Amino acid sequence: MPPSRQEVLYGAAGTVGGAIAVWRTLFPWIGDDFTTMLGTKKIGDKMNPDLANEVYLIDRFEEHVKQHPKKVFLYFEDREYSYEIVNAMADKIANIVLSLNLTPGDTVAAMIQNEPSFVWTLLGLQKIGMVDAFINYHLTAEPLLHSIRTSNAKVIIVGSGDGLFESIEEIRHNLSDNIPIYVQGRLPYVLPPGYHSLDNVMEKTLPLPVSKNLRSHVTMMSPVCYIYTSGTTGLPKPAICNQAKAIGSSKIWASFDFNANDVSYAVTPLYHSGATTLCLFNTIAVGCSMVLRRKFSARHYWDDCRKYKVTVVHYIGELFRYILKVPESPLDGVHNIRIAMGNGLRLDIWKKFQDRFKIPVIVEHFGATEGTSLTINLTNKVGAIGRISPLMRLASKYKLSVQVRVIRFDRIKEEPIRGKDGFCIDCGAGEEGLIISAVPDTTTEFYVGSKSINEKKFLRDVFVKGDAYFNFGDIVFVDKDYYLYFRDRLGDTFRWKSENVSTREVAEVLSTLSFIQDVNVYGVEVPDNDGRAGMAAILLKDHSTITPEVLQQIYRKCAKSLPKYARPIFLRFQTNFEVTQTMKHRKVDLVKEGYNPDILSDPVYCVDVKNKTYSPLESASYHQVIKSRL
Template sequence: MLLPWLAGLGTGLIFLHCLQKLMFPYFWDDFWFLLKVISYGVQMQMYRLRGQLDTVLEKFLRHAKRQPHKPFIIHEGQIYTYQDVDKRSNQVAQVFLNHSSLKKGDVVALLLSNEPDFVHVWFGLAKLGCVVAFLNSNIRARSLLHCMLTCEPRVLVVGADLLGTIEEILASLPKDVSIWALKDSVPQGVISLKQKLSTASEEPVSRSHYAVSSLKSTCLYIFTSGTTGLPKAAVISQLQVLKGSAGLWAFGCTADDIVYITLPLYHSSAALLGIGGCVALGATCVIKKKFSASQFWNDCKKYNVTVFQYIGELCRYLCKQPKREGEKCHQVRLAVGNGLRSDVWTQFLDRYGDIKMCEFYGATEGNICFMNHTGKIGSVGRTNFFYKLFFNFDLIKYDFQKDTPMRNAQNWCSRVKKGEPGLLISCVNNKNPFFGYAGSYTHTKNKLLFDVFKKGDVYFNTGDLMVQDEENFLYFWDRIGDTFRWKGENVATTEVADIIGMLDFIQETNVYGVAVSGYEGKAGMASIILKPNKSLNLEKFYEQVVTSLPSYACPRFLRIQEKMETTETFKLQKFQLVEEGFNPLKISDPLYLMDNLKKSYVPLTQELYEQIISGEIKL
């Protein structure tokens, strides 16, 4: 009796296994990943119940005691152990404790490149309980001054290589902001942090300075373009830093990994996922000042890199490199990032070997994220019944002509069907709060949608269009509104338009992004109307944008129009312009191309257009 029963049981199990593979092929992938996420939440809750609010800084200090001699940062061949970084950040804390009036909760702005001192100063200020604001090292003049005024810092710390950038706005800064530079020789009015660090104590400061009473307390400001206007200071809580730091672990990284970070540390991806992720694991990171496609794989081999962070553009650059011998001879097993196109994804794997590409989706200030834990090419992640219990999100219909979510006769929003692009929105509640932006509440309110499906509900508007397929995989489709992405950065069209509008021959400007074959994101294009009796000065136009904007925000294309269409709410119409692109055969208006060699804009001929499309001309 037993043998037939066991045979029947075995047959039944095999049948169930086959049925599961057929009907629910991703069941176990989803189950184990969800279990991992839940275990992390339980761990955080256990700390809270014991009266211990565990932060990334606390994790770092534990590693500094447990593994003091383990490399934490490698930069240009120099190794900084966990103990080294702990002592150096102690010195930073001691300097500001003894030579400034900084106190817990004060804001300090950082304008530093990718270097170990970025982490030293960040952690040192965190040990004093300061809120640290990461400034984009590419911005300058008006935008930089705006960021400074927005986060209202008591102190600005600037790197030696960026001191010239600050000198441009020094006279316009509030008088109560003290400027500290990581340089021995500094101009009048600037304090040398480097000199003071040379004699500072390495003794730790009292834990009372950095102990937190709530994980929802603010610890960082990270600037993001949001959807409109100048950069905004996204409020980053201790809770968000903890969640961000869990990303590498969730994708399967361990303490034995060596993570290569070439992305800018002023962004959340490199700072929270990269540096924070290494701290959470007790792993090692290699920091590169700037990404270099030609040096990338040499660095990976030199430092025994096992994981690297990417944006889609980075992988595309690597695929464009000349082929070499032994391209698959490396130790890289994982790559974590976002914005990777399906075609580049496939090409990258074919060329560089069996690397698990861990694509994710998330906004700096957002309360929703997706992680592609299955490795499905092209997808940013997937959802299921259990995921929606923790993260309540929806994809809603969007009116591209009116540039606003669609609402029915009862003024409610409608969900899209599977396979249709929809605006990604995420419910704001106690479980998934939205902390907003520093400064005016208007910026925070503009990122929220109210009364979406019922009276009183509130949703975070990501500004991103997504598609959900029949298998519940999610795919990024496009960006809406007044922001587009180029060279891995968000470009705020209104900021660019404001800069162009300062020219005395410009009457009206409409800035938008256009798709370019072979490139990630969209290239900037400005459509302008000239003032009556004024002529177009292409050299002056070029000088205005390159001196006032980061290189990634400068419009690559220029279009001259006689009139501009507006929406029903009198907003400039972009949809048709985006659709028309920059093809001179389809557009009768004069078109121009940015030419850095001539330091001007030149007429965009059909020949130049074809050279851009073929990749002969690089943008």
């Protein structure tokens, strides 16, 4: 029997290994290719058996409960929660939801902060094949109402965090009258009609194991959870994390040999894909322990890591910048961390953080909640989000490497550049382009929503007729060694405080003010801060002027209707707006001009939280004002 294509490629790899010195001379990047491909192969080796045998994440968790029930699963606020305890609480959640006579596959919306109840709520719903919609607990008003409605939730669970009940109560009259709402925590007041104390119900519910038959309807395409993302436009959209994606995500840390002896650390919100699909799911997959913190604290970060002997930390770039601002200590390098894994770590602080805190390896990755693949930097290359060389592109055809490509892109037309044959063109070394990933034939949607919303993320007929790729909407640069570096985010989204901010959402909120005629929202760079700060160019209606009352109304509207990270930091009042030929706001020049009052002739204001308004930016002191208010 002739060898398969995969066998031929593996054989070629073996030949290369035998003559590695020669190949390194001809292709100096070849060693990094093999390191990266070996790491992705480890992911596949762990993932494929579970996919083939339909071993879901909840099955893995229940296996660990049987194998080591007393082992600590979660460390939280000086308490230890064993696999056995978390399982018992998950069984209670499962039995409570079962008593509500829901249809298999229905959705429960959970707005819970970082605490163990978030975890056992998710696991309890998985035991009976229900879907958990992760509601961002920072949301209020219309964005919160929209998130719950789009999930089609039949039940709402509200966590014990400050202000969560009040946020739900504010929109309660706009929700279905018959949707039950369960509230966690010891409440100092009597709950209004329609609400139930989850704590009271939990106390009365026995942790009876539920039969696996109750999730017999589950398939690889069944949703595990909905994780909300700003996408490219509009209000938050529920991205679908199905069983297959959950399994794949739970094996990513296999690329650096994450195992049962590790201890992970999650400080970013669990409603984000990073903290859950990476940190939590990988912890469940191998049966190790995870340290969970309600809210990130730079001051307590290393104390936690030392106390619990953390070995792998999950990060977002902004966190490390905050940690670097903590005064240096002789204990900075005293810890057990072997890997820091995450995304968004800026080049300007990468080495500073790694050197000061003696982090052996930083594994930066690039992906998206609704994406179909990711890139990963397994070689400690400073600043890189992964790599994609000619060899890796070849290997991806045979599914021996991630199926991610970078294609040439026309920024003016905002569309891929296609050759004479009508197909897209791969970027080579020294070029920047749009990053995309192959879409499996089984994937027909990325979000819960209309076909038109989902179709925007598809690129079709990319390299051959009939193929489909996921459009991340991001521009990356390919260096001479085929490493990838993040450059920019396209569309109407920018990132601030580790959150995606939809410019359309902000503009729609501001546009409801009676004195505003038009709004153009965009992100601007601020020194020593990751991402871009929100700025709104505002055109007032005729006869309206900038008064203290106008500025206070804008502040109050943003505070009421937008999460904190989405509220504009800067306001610019213009006398006219420029638009493109397709009637889109022109943002490029506004972004370049920024907020420097020495450059701009328009009045510019900066958020003033202390006085609950926006105050003028003066040319003499604007740098100090900005630094004090961010």
